[in-house]
Amino acid sequence: KQEVTQIPAALSVPEGENLVLNCSFTDSAIYNLQWFRQDPGKGLTSLLLIQSSQREQTSGRLNASLDKSSGRSTLYIAASQPGDSATYLCAAETSGSRLTFGEGTQLTVNP
């Protein structure tokens, strides 16, 4: 059974700081690893999807890496802004479009 863990559970940083969010998973037989953003009381917005054959993906100030052998993924956010404040969720897909989520990292970027 796939289990996904995210560290830290919460993070508060000043504006402009570069930061790293961590995600680990127990079953390395994944199809892909996805990072989502969730604003309070809202649905999920897809940020990055890394296929199992890839090592990283980049979108603007976001960079996500994947190391299947160690069961780890990281989301790097450069030059953080107050608008980046949200909960960030990682999810591993292990079969047929089914996602196993971590519990998220709640990020606060202070002006």
Next chain:
Amino acid sequence: ETGVTQSPTHLIKTRGQQVTLRCSSQSGHNTVSWYQQALGQGPQFIFQYYREEENGRGNFPPRFSGLQFPNYSSELNVNALELDDSALYLCASTRAGTSVSTDTQYFGPGTRLTVL
């Protein structure tokens, strides 16, 4: 905007009642999944529908059931509501089915269900 819509936005029910939640998938997507997200937790997979048939279920009892229609819209039905069913219910659509997924899943805004 993902193109996935859900209704209603909020819903309040009492224990023992039944509820139906609705999801309209993004155009061209033939697979829909439902997730339950309790407060402060990550979403949990309930079940998935592919071309109108259930295509996998998570660890949820049979009182959670669903339907997918020919236009790929979907319903989640929950019978005999319990207090612990209070959560945000999310649906997600994608083009993948039984094949390996290469597409991200697009989530709707969710339905907030409160059971009193």
